[in-house]
């Protein structure tokens with residue numbers, strides 16, 4: 361083997377460089393609960409308290425013993441992991457269990473059909489694809505219905521039982537011809553319908569939202585750096601600002617349109633209008649994760665729900681980060697009264713061992729044909745379905761003890777973050793979130809006195825430098841996100857102890873003191 365090759369970084373070398381500059385280029389060799397282990401200079405394992413929690417994919421922690429035991433049992437028992445195009449009762453059980461819990465939380469008994477996938481972005485794309493299939497079918501059903509009306513008008517005019525009044529020509533900006541009175545009317549309706557139906561669908565998403573980085577999903581993700589270079593590859597989304605609901609009225613006024621048809625009433629032909637289903641879907645996170653832990657307000661939720669109901673725009677509620685118990689319920693959105701046409705779940709669904717995601721669509725929107733046009737080699741595999749069933753069992757057991765733990769542990773962590781913020785209002789700007797999905801935002805430091813702090817802030821690296829210090833000085837792992845560089849995210853497991861919360865308090869206090877005293881030289885970055 362070429363010895364050079366052994367050390368040259370070929371797996372995303374640029375990223376490795378970035379990690380190095382913030383002191384975050386650490387290899388973890390073992391994980392257990394909320395702890396990851398790195399090797400020190402002597403090759404000894406050193407524990408690191410993990411508040412990043414696999415970007416929120418570890419609701420029961422790293423290598424939870426019960427989940428690991430189940431995984432072992434499956435592998436030792438020779439479970440056929442990949443048996444595509446066969447009967448999958450375990451997938452059906454998982455879908456049924458998800459339904460049972462969702463029905464309880466939403467107070468409904470309408471079935472949600474499940475399409476399995478492998479990653480969060482993939483589940484989002486499955487939902488969007490399904491919504492578009494449904495929209496296209498709704499457009500063609502409306503056009504067919506309108507064509508039947510036109511046919512009836514044609515028969516009535518031909519057999520003399522109906523006439524075409526002047527108002528119809530005026531409405532369509534055409535003229536009454538000398539011969540066939542319906543010909544220009546039908547031509548104009550057909551032309552306008554053709555034009556309208558060919559319009560690209562409109563996607564709505566919230567500013568600050570994150571729904572993945574694949575070709576389709578990245579266009580629904582707000583961060584321009586992720587989205588803009590690939591604009592030509594995907595769909596066009598309109599981003600709606602949070603807290604400015606009147607923006608939805610503007611969107612509606614600009615985008616809505618009608619499909620036209622004819623009817624016969626009292627011996628006269630009339631033009632009828634049907635709403636053109638132009639909105640493919642409205643995507644939102646009940647709590648934005650990558651966007652810096654932004655909780656959707658009850659007021660915004662109500663307005664979005666009303667808009668979706670009034671315009672027949674399907675709601676895709678992305679619970680990939682907020683779901684699976686993290687905020688005390690399977691669906692964080694069930695606490696805000698939102699009712700999704702679609703839900704996406706991923707991250708913790710695989711129990712921290714499998715890669716699994718699911719897209720759920722309510723029966724009233726469901727199109728069975730979707731099953732024939734969407735699939736993946738790896739989706740719906742036995743290993744991930746059984747582990748997801750295990751995760752649900754662990755969430756639900758003892759009357760939902762894990763949900764209560766998430767709420768209670770989250771509240772304890774939030775109270776501590778709040779305590780630090782209150783002690784350092786000059787440094788700490790905000791504490792946000794719910795349950796075990798929390799954010800701690802610092803004030804902007806781009807005008808800071810200390811050059812190291814100021815330059816880090818100016819370069820958009822402030823949060824990463826703080827993360828580096830937390831890791832190297834305090835053995836605590838957490839990060840900001842690319843979309844919210846001044847906000848640290850905390851997404852530990854339900855196993856979080858008071859001692860672990862105490863360690864974070866101490867570490868954050870140290871960071872706040874450094875910032876207050878502008879003692880950038882005390883930041884430990886390697």
Ligand code: F0G
Pocket residue numbers: 415479480481482484570571572573645649650678679680681682706707841
């Ligand atoms: N939707 C949400 C709400 C997410 O938080 C993520 C990922 C995705 C979709 C995409 O999932 O990575 O499995 O394809 N969020 C990570 C984060 C990357 O940093 O919050 P994926």
